[in-house]
Amino acid sequence: MNTSVLKYYLNCCKPFHLNPDIEVKDITELRAEFLRERGIRGLVFDVDNAITKYHGIALDHKIAPYFRWLAGEFKSCIITNATPERREEVREMFRRDGLKMHVVDSNVRKPFQEPFTKALEYLGTVPGETAMIGDRLLTDIAGGNLAGMVTIKVAPLRRFSEPSHHMLARAFETFLLRAYQEEGHAVKTYLPRNYLYRITDSMPASF
Ligand SMILES: [Mg+2]
Numbered sequence: 001m002n003t004s005v006l007k008y009y010l011n012c013c014k015p016f017h018l019n020p021d022i023e024v025k026d027i028t029e030l031r032a033e034f035l036r037e038r039g040i041r042g043l044v045f046d047v048d049n050a051i052t053k054y055h056g057i058a059l060d061h062k063i064a065p066y067f068r069w070l071a072g073e074f075k076s077c078i079i080t081n082a083t084p085e086r087r088e089e090v091r092e093m094f095r096r097d098g099l100k101m102h103v104v105d106s107n108v109r110k111p112f113q114e115p116f117t118k119a120l121e122y123l124g125t126v127p128g129e130t131a132m133i134g135d136r137l138l139t140d141i142a143g144g145n146l147a148g149m150v151t152i153k154v155a156p157l158r159r160f161s162e163p164s165h166h167m168l169a170r171a172f173e174t175f176l177l178r179a180y181q182e183e184g185h186a187v188k189t190y191l192p193r194n195y196l197y198r199i200t201d202s203m204p205a206s207f
Contacts, residue, residue, distance in 0.1 A: 012111045012142035015180030018173055020141045020153035027051070027133060027154060028066045032073045035131065040150060042125035043070065044116070046134030047080040047090055050154055054162040055086065057093055063157070068099060075123045077102040079115040081139060110134075111143030120147070137173040 001009075011017065024030060027050075035043075048054045051067055059067055070076070078101060080087060087103050094101040102122055108114035120130060127148030134140025135156045144151040159167065 008112065009138075012138055012146070013173070013176060015176050015185070017142040017145050018137040018177045019145070019180065019185065020137070020151040022150070023153045025155050026063050026157065027070060028063055030070065030133075030152065032070065035074070038150065039129050040131050041075060042120075042123035042130040043074045043076040044119045044123070044130060044132045044144075044149070045071075045076060045078050046110075046132075046136070046140045047078055047082065049135045049156040049158065049162060050133060050140075051157075052090075052093070053158040054166070055082075056161070057089060059093070059097065060157045064097075068097070071099065071101060075125065077104055077119050077122050079104045079106070079110060079119050081109045110136075110139040111146065113143070113147060116143055116147035116149065136170065137177055138169065 022030075045051055045067075048056070051059055051063060053060060058064075078090065080090065080103070082090065084105075087105065091101075091103050094103075104115055104118045104122065106115040106118055110116070116127075116132070120127060123130060128150070131150040131152050132140055132144030132147070133152045133154060134144070135154050137153065141151045141153055156162070156170070159170070162170075
């Protein structure tokens with residue numbers, strides 16, 4: 001790892017960069033109206049543990065109908081740190097699902113900026129009107145924050161489906177963020193957190 005890469009990672013570990021704009025349990029807590037009110041026009045989704053289990057080959061059954069609906073409401077695409085083979089597997093998953101979904105090709109991993117830039121180019125949106133939705137603080141959230149996107153942290157769908165070194169990294173980044181938040185730096189949700197639930201409560205329970 002060269003010095004500039006190490007410096008970039010260390011910068012990403014700063015709790016300010018790990019702090020998401022919004023934190024929800026899963027994407028079903030997000031409402032289209034809520035996102036539109038915030039000026040969001042494009043969504044960028046992570047895959048593993050955000051919409052599938054780790055290396056899963058099907059959308060998680062709990063969130064699948066809602067994901068399909070949300071992806072139809074907003075311009076959407078996928079960025080993942082997976083290998084080219086895994087990206088192809090994800091494309092095949094969407095094809096099987098009958099879902100037209102662009103999976104960004106990049107040999108550069110999140111939190112580095114190339115995949116975020118490519119996602120913005122595909123969506124045709126600017127960072128401030130684009131939300132990055134993912135389960136990892138050091139990759140999805142830090143990278144999205146550095147790209148100037150609105151960042152939405154979801155809880156991992158199946159945390160024990162991932163390799164142990166991922167669980168250790170997750171524990172480390174979560175420790176850093178929680179310590180930061182305990183010092184009074186709340187999640188940067190622009191609206192009172194219960195606003196999310198108020199909107200949720202007013203929506204038809206069709207998902
Ligand atoms: Mg993930």
